[in-house]
Amino acid sequence: MKFYDCSTAPSPRRVRIFIAEKDLEIETVNISIADGEQLSDEFRAVNPNCTLPALEIDDGPNILNTAGIWAYLEDKFPEPPLMGRTAAEKGHIADIRWQIEFNGSMGMAEALRNSTPRMKGRALPGPDNYEQIPELAERGKARALKFMDRIEGMIGEKPFVAGDSYSVADIDLMVFLDFARWLKMGLPDEAKNAQRWYKAVSSRPSAKL
Template sequence: MKLYDAAWAPSPRRVRIFLAEKGIEIERVMVDLRQNEQLSDPYLAVNPRGAVPALELDDGEVICESAAICRYFEAIQPEPSLFGETPLDIGRIESWTRRIESDGYAAAVYALRNARPNFEDRGLPGKWPSVPQIPELSARGVIMWEAFTEALDTWLKDREWIATDAYSFADISALVTIDFAKAAKLAVSEESRNILRWHAAASSRPSAAA
């Protein structure tokens, strides 16, 4: 099998961190997003949505979406568990992951794609018809980001990791989101000391450099 990857994009990075935590090595095929290689015919034959990452299995089937790819590898290699072992931990990790995606990651995407000139007519990632930028969505992203980081900082007050007592997929998702948000000029306030403490710990793990 092989993973279609991209060096600086957040979703492929989420998979790379996950695989590094698992100690799984896999063939990687780099897709150059700066050259719009994700929209080229060869890659669209792999993933017609024109988005990365994509996991091509040995039989030719392709799994798309970073969370789905990570779920696949969790099922293949359950240890160390990153999606939770008990029903309660599974629920906690899933709940926080969805919140991070809908409140934090979406905020960064809104702010980035609706404000940066290089995303003109590319308001959505992947292969779409021309999608104009909506400045109001960029402003909404800023509001969402501030609310998200304030809530996360409060939650982390007496916690080492986000969802459970152990590092999990929720932490991976948050790390990727916060680092990605910098491209949209969304930062974590210096007053958010709990997030900064958590971020330092998550960033110091060897997997963060994957």
């Protein structure tokens, strides 16, 4: 296997954390998005979508997104389980992940990619160029802020986002919060349960990656 990473991007970081939590050793190649290496002919041969992360495997076609890589590695290396043990757990974790992705991460991506000067003409990742839309930046920030206010209720008294065990839902939410600093956003001070949860998950060795 060969993992194509980018040390500065949130989606590859989610896979790095997953790999570390599984205690796996996988050959890694760092691709610099800042230098446009994801658009090179060499990387297009790996992933014609020109996005990261990507995983080359020996028993099938390359896997070209975070969710696919997680699913493959979870099946290949089931311990410790990070996507649930039972059907109910798997469904619950997938449901929470969608809430984080749709309401939080996608809103933040809209805000960043449609306002950051260095992303001018690159408002969407991939092989094609798209101009920024300032109104999308405002809407994205509003979506991310509304989601931020809901995290306290999402965590509640639980030790982890989806229940009693650490899972990919915790990875998704922590990476969202860390990347939200680019928008100068963070958990409300009064969100005590969310603050407790964040302190715990961000102290795990994998969170340093």
